[in-house]
Amino acid sequence: MYSEINPYIEKLTELSDNSNSISPDMYKEHKVFRGLRDLNGNGVVTGLTEISRIKAKEKTPDGDVPCEGQLFYRGISVRDIVGGFWNEQRFGFEETVYLLLFSKLPDAKELGHFCRTLAYMRTLPDSFTRDMILKAPGRDMMNILSRTVLALYAYDDEPDDTSTANVLRQCLHLISVFPMLAVYGYQSYLHYHLGQDLFIRNPRQELGTAENLLHMLRENGEYSELEARILDLALVLHAEHGGGNNSTFTTHVVTSSGTDTYSAIAAALGSLKGPRHGGANIKVVKMFDDMQQTIDTSDRSAVREYLTKLLDKEAFDCAGLIYGMGHAVYSRSDPRADILKQCAKALAVEKGNEEEFALFEYVAETAPELIAEKRKMYKGVSPNVDFYSGLIYRMLGLPYELFTPLFAVSRITGWSAHRIEEIQNNGKIIRPAYISVKPESKYIPINRRQ
Incomplete structure (x- = not known):
C-alpha cells in the first residue's frame, strides 16, 4: 500500500534516529531516573494511595534488607485473603473487588447483594455484540478490548459525568462485562480469521466471573470445580499491584486530566498490551x-x-x-x-x-x-x-490470545479503584518535568538551509 513512499519513509526514519538520541550519561549528569526508578531499583514516589501496598524490604539498624515479598489489598495480606476463601471452598474474586473498591471486607449479606448487582450489570447494550464485535473482528484481542470499551461511551447516557456515583456505576459495569468483551472478541477472531465455528454463549446470572469465563469460552460450557477455583484465584492475584505499575499509573495520569472513564480505561489497556507489562x-x-x-x-x-x-x-x-x-x-x-x-x-x-x-x-x-x-x-x-x-x-486450555485480556479482566478492578481514588482526592493534573538537553540554535530562512 505504501510501497511508493517507502524510500521517503526510510529517509525520514534515518532523520528521526539522528534527532532523538540522548546519551545515557546525560541521565546521570542531570540526576534523572529512567523509568522512574532510582539506581537501587526503587520507584520514584509520585503519589499516595490506600488501595494496595507491596513490601519487599524490612528496616533494620543496618538499613533496609530484602524480605519475603508481601502484597496487601487495603491493608490486608493477600495471602490471608486467598487463604480465607480458599479454605472455605468458595470463590474470592467478587469479594476482592468489593474490598478494593470500598476498603472493607463484605459480610455474607453484603457480598450476596454485590454479586447479584454484578450479575445484573453483566449485560451489553442491544446489538452491541453484533455491531461492535462481530461486524468488526480483529486479530489482536487487546485492541478489540480497547475498541469495545471506547464504543461503550456512545451507549452511556452520562459518559462524561465524573461524579463518584456515576464513575462507580461505569466501573462496576466494566468489571461485569470485561469477560464478555474478551471472550466474544476471541470468538469473532476464531470465526472470521481462522474459519472456525462461531458460538456466542450468554453469561449465567448464578455464576461468578471465573465460572462465566470458562462457561462462555468453552464450546460445551463445562469445567471442573478445581479449574474454576484456580482461575478465580488467579484473577484475585492479578486484580491490583501497588499502584505504581505502568497501567495503573497511566490510569492516574489520564484520570487527572478530567477525562471520561472509558478513555481512562482504554489508555490503561494500551499500557497493559505492552509485552513489558501484560504479555x-x-x-x-x-x-x-x-x-x-x-x-x-x-x-x-x-x-x-x-x-x-x-x-x-x-x-x-x-x-x-x-x-x-x-x-x-x-x-x-x-x-x-x-x-x-x-x-x-x-x-x-x-x-x-x-x-x-x-x-x-x-x-x-x-x-x-x-x-x-x-x-x-x-x-x-x-x-x-x-x-x-x-x-x-x-x-486450563486457555489460548495465548486471551492471556493478556484475562489480566485486564482482573486488573480493571484495580484501575477502577485508582480512578475513583484520583477523582475523590481532587488532585492536580499530573505533569512531571522533563529537562531539555538540546542546545539553542538560530532560525535559518528557508532559502539558506542546506
Missing part, C-alpha cells in the same frame, strides 16, 4: 515450548545449559532473559508466585502434567543461581507471578 506470561510459556522442542528436558544438565544459553543470548529470542524470573520490586519472593505455584501443582495432578510442573520447579530453583553468576545484581531474583500463571492458563 510476560506468554513469553514464559513460549520459552518453555522452545526448550522442550530444542532439548531433552528430562536431562537436567541439558536444561541448565539451555538456561545458560538464554542468559548468553544464544537461545529462544536471544534477548538474554529467563522470562518469569525477577521483579522490579520483589527480591526474595513474589507472594503471588508462591500461591500460584501451589495451584499449578494441584492442577498438574488433575491434568496429568506432573512432569511439566517438575520442569518448571527445576527452572525456578536453578535460574536464580545462574542469574547471580552472570549478572551484577542489586537484589535477589525469584520467580514472579508470570512464571506460573502462563502454565496455569495453558493447563
